[in-house]
Amino acid sequence: MEKPVVVYEPFRAGLPPMRAYMRSLWSRRTFISEFSRSELREQNYGSVFGQLWLILNPLLLSAVYFLLIYVIGGSSDATRFGHLTASLFLFYLIANSLTGGVKAITSGQRLIMNTSFPRVMLPISATVIALFKFIPTLVVFAIIHAIIGLPYSWQMLWAIPILLIALVMALGMAILISCINVYFRDISSMLPYLTRSLLYLSPILYEASSVSERIRTLEIANPIFFLLDSWSRVVVHAEAPSMNGLIHASVWALFLFSTGTYFFLSRERDFAVRL
Amino acid sequence: MKDLGLTYTTSIDKKPTLKARIKTLGRGKKHTRIVRALNDVSIDVHYGTVLGIIGSNGAGKSSLMRVISGIVPPTQGRVEVYGSVSTLLALGVGFNPSMTGRDNVYLGGLAAGMSREEIDENFDAIADFSELGEAIDAPMRTYSSGMFARLAFSVAAVVEPDILIIDEALSTGDAKFKEKSLNRIKELRTADRALILVSHALATIEDICNEVVWLNQGKLMMRGNPSEVIAAYREFVNARKSASSDEDV
Numbered sequence: 016m017e018k019p020v021v022v023y024e025p026f027r028a029g030l031p032p033m034r035a036y037m038r039s040l041w042s043r044r045t046f047i048s049e050f051s052r053s054e055l056r057e058q059n060y061g062s063v064f065g066q067l068w069l070i071l072n073p074l075l076l077s078a079v080y081f082l083l084i085y086v087i088g089g090s091s092d093a094t095r096f097g098h099l100t101a102s103l104f105l106f107y108l109i110a111n112s113l114t115g116g117v118k119a120i121t122s123g124q125r126l127i128m129n130t131s132f133p134r135v136m137l138p139i140s141a142t143v144i145a146l147f148k149f150i151p152t153l154v155v156f157a158i159i160h161a162i163i164g165l166p167y168s169w170q171m172l173w174a175i176p177i178l179l180i181a182l183v184m185a186l187g188m189a190i191l192i193s194c195i196n197v198y199f200r201d202i203s204s205m206l207p208y209l210t211r212s213l214l215y216l217s218p219i220l221y222e223a224s225s226v227s228e229r230i231r232t233l234e235i236a237n238p239i240f241f242l243l244d245s246w247s248r249v250v251v252h253a254e255a256p257s258m259n260g261l262i263h264a265s266v267w268a269l270f271l272f273s274t275g276t277y278f279f280l281s282r283e284r285d286f287a288v289r290l
Numbered sequence: 291m292k293d294l295g296l297t298y299t300t301s302i303d304k305k306p307t308l309k310a311r312i313k314t315l316g317r318g319k320k321h322t323r324i325v326r327a328l329n330d331v332s333i334d335v336h337y338g339t340v341l342g343i344i345g346s347n348g349a350g351k352s353s354l355m356r357v358i359s360g361i362v363p364p365t366q367g368r369v370e371v372y373g374s375v376s377t378l379l380a381l382g383v384g385f386n387p388s389m390t391g392r393d394n395v396y397l398g399g400l401a402a403g404m405s406r407e408e409i410d411e412n413f414d415a416i417a418d419f420s421e422l423g424e425a426i427d428a429p430m431r432t433y434s435s436g437m438f439a440r441l442a443f444s445v446a447a448v449v450e451p452d453i454l455i456i457d458e459a460l461s462t463g464d465a466k467f468k469e470k471s472l473n474r475i476k477e478l479r480t481a482d483r484a485l486i487l488v489s490h491a492l493a494t495i496e497d498i499c500n501e502v503v504w505l506n507q508g509k510l511m512m513r514g515n516p517s518e519v520i521a522a523y524r525e526f527v528n529a530r531k532s533a534s535s536d537e538d539v
Contacts, residue, residue: 023360023369046400053386053397129379130401131360284363287356 030280040133047136051143073152077103084220093163097251100159102219102243104152105178108145109185109239110210115141116189117196117203124290134283135276138189145185156250168253177246177256180268184238187272194279197289217243238267327353328364329508337373337452340485342499342516344492344523350508351488355379355455358486373452373484376402380457381442391426391433391441398445412448419474420444421467440467447474454478457488472498492520 059068077100084099119137120127127134196202216237218226223244226234234240242264245256328350335341343351356362358369359377384401385394395416399409409416417426420441430438456475476498479485489495495502495516502519504511506526512519 023357023363023371042405043400043403045406046397049397049400050384053389053393057386057388125380125383126401128356128361129383130377130403131375132401132403287362 030277031284036133036280040136043132043136046132047140047143050136051140051147054140055144055147069148069151070155072148073100073104073107073155076107080220094165094251097160097163097165098222098247099219101156101250102217102247104149104156105181105243105246106214106217106219106239107152108149108181109188110213111145111148112142112185112189113192113210114206115144116193117206119189119193120197120286121193121200121203121290127287127290134286135190135279138193138279139186141189141193142182142186145189146182160250165251166253170255171249171253173249173256174246177242177249177261177264180261180264181242181246183272184242184264184268187268187270187275189275190279191271191275194275194282197282197286213237213239216240218247219243222247235263238264238271242267327508328357330367331505331508331510332367333503333510333513335453335484335486337482337484338480339501340479340487340499342495342502343486343488343505344490344495344502344520345505345511346527348507349505351505352379352457353508354505355457355486355488359455371453375453375455376446376449376451378446378454378456381439381446385430385438385442387431388429390429391420391422394430394441395426395445398442399449402446402449404449416441416444416448419447419470436464436467443467443471447471447478450478450483452482453484453486455486455488458490492524496520 056066059065062068064071077096080099080103081096084095116138119141120134123137126132126137192202192206214220216234217239223231223240240263241257241260245260245264248254248256331350331354333341343354345351353362355377356379357364358371359375359379360369360371361377361379382394382398384398386397389397395413396406396409399412399416400406404412420426420437420443422437422441425433425437426441430441433441472494475485475487479498487495487499499516501514502516503513504519504523511526512522
């Protein structure tokens with residue numbers, strides 16, 4: 016008798032056979048993109064502006080926050096506005112990935128109960144959706160950048176590695192939180208407060224340099240503080256990012272990604288009975 | 291096909307389900323209940339077999355299908371699958387109601403593990419089979435439930451796996467479409483394929499299957515020739531029915 020193609024045995028904690036898992040994940044990449052696209056289209060389905068909301072949303076958002084700093088701070092300038100929009104857009108890449116990821120598994124119940132596929136596809140789609148929402152905002156920022164006359168330099172190429180770090184971090188967070196939400200559903204109700212705190216604790220409405228030394232030390236616990244700071248330095252001020260900031264962000268990103276994936280992959284075979 | 295062996299052996303499968311979850315903010319106690327969905331069930335299915343699975347509600351039929359297809363890991367025992375498995379446990383998995391029928395054919399097909407090229411190739415066949423005509427380009431939320439089921443079945447029916455598992459998906463659409471889908475399943479009965487069919491429609495099971503398994507409360511009650519097993523099952527159901535009707539009096 017030939018060797019069986021697949022063997023299912025009692026569930027033990029630990030990782031599934033990784034090579035087979037990755038192969039099956041790769042073979043379903045078109046499903047991930049198609050699934051993300053349809054989710055994205057559904058979110059704006061039936062609205063008058065439709066997909067235009069992908070650009071209108073971030074614009075309105077930055078306008079509202081600009082108003083806020085103007086009222087609180089009494090004054091504002093173009094650089095400040097540039098910093099605000101750039102940081103806010105990157106922040107929303109991470110926040111959208113979190114809010115999409117938290118329900119990725121629990122709302123994918125029908126899929127999970129009826130088809131066998133690598134479950135990690137669902138939080139990956141959440142991050143892909145967040146990325147799809149982020150790309151138009153990059154264009155919006157490029158236009159704002161040109162209009163308000165911010166400087167350009169070769170240092171701006173640092174934006175690419177920073178974006179990669181941000182993506183790994185967003186993905187890690189989505190995977191981790193989707194898994195936690197299976198066991199602890201309350202996390203989805205707590206998430207809005209979590210993202211809001213992250214928003215205020217990160218250099219978005221203010222610049223990192225305006226924060227006192229003591230607070231900056233405490234901000235080591237904030238995964239995105241130095242990431243956003245580096246991002247703003249690079250795309251707004253056209254300066255090189257601080258190496259410490261980049262290292263801090265990479266360490267956090269790798270930590271979140273590896274714990275998230277380990278946690279998820281070792282538990283995912285258990286999801287179907289817990290939904 | 292020379293690879294004739296297709297062995298499923300699931301033995302004693304306890305399925306722990308977390309019915310009530312953590313109450314007070316995670317620190318409360320967990321409410322767990324252990325459901326023995328499958329208890330020491332051993333079946334081997336060979337290529338060329340059309341296996342019907344019958345049993346009353348809650349007998350463990352769907353659990354067995356989920357274990358075989360790898361959706362739920364067994365808690366004991368072992369499942370060995372020799373070939374590609376396609377499951378049709380519920381219709382329209384992965385469909386998105388705000389997309390058009392056409393988009394959903396792709397979405398559903400990709401969810402079922404087909405590649406985009408395969409769907410491209412089969413698209414016309416799927417559309418024809420569903421008999422939706424121009425409605426295929428309308429959003430699915432405008433579909434009637436029959437239309438929805440027809441499209442869902444059509445997508446599932448073009449997948450040609452080595453092992454096909456169908457869970458009560460036959461009861462869709464009107465009589466005409468039902469017959470059409472039944473014929474499609476009959477077409478899929480070939481020597482190099484194994485079909486597993488879960489249904490309450492005993493006549494259908496008797497008609498298409500060449501072997502039947504009867505499950506009751508997670509246990510394998512009987513296995514063998516369709517007419518014999520179905521007769522025994524009918525007797526069992528009737529006996530229970532008369533007993534309970536006596537109690538009512």
